[in-house]
Amino acid sequence: ASASNDTADTLWIDAQQQCGWNNIACDSGSVTALSLEGIDLSGTISTDIGLLPGLQQAYFDHNHLFGTIPSEVGNLMKLNVFVVQSLET
Numbered sequence: 001a002s003a004s005n006d007t008a009d010t011l012w013i014d015a016q017q018q019c020g021w022n023n024i025a026c027d028s029g030s031v032t033a034l035s036l037e038g039i040d041l042s043g044t045i046s047t048d049i050g051l052l053p054g055l056q057q058a059y060f061d062h063n064h065l066f067g068t069i070p071s072e073v074g075n076l077m078k079l080n081v082f083v084v085q086s087l088e089t
Contacts, residue, residue: 023035032055033059034057034058036063037059037062041060041063041064042063044066044067045060045065045073050073050075050076053076055079057082059083060083063086069082
C-alpha cells in the first residue's frame with residue numbers, strides 16, 4: 001500500500017507500529033535507521049522515504065531494486081548513510 005497521497009499525520013500506519021518492526025531502529029518514536037539489506041525486496045524506493053525526517057541511516061543493498069533514488073532523499077537532513085546496490089538478475 002502506498003501512502004504517497006497522505007500527509008505524515010495521516011499515514012496508514014503510526015510511528016509506534018513501525019518502530020516495533022524488524023530491521024527498523026527508532027529513537028523517541030522517530031525512525032532513525034532502515035536496515036533492509038538482503039531481504040529480497042524488489043521494485044523501487046518509495047518517495048514516502050521523505051516522510052522520515054529523523055532517518056540517519058538507510059541500507060537497501062543486495063535486493064532487487066530498480067529505478068532512480070527519489071529526490072526526497074535529499075530533504076533528509078539527518079541522513080548520513082545511504083547504501084543501495086541491486087543484485088544482478
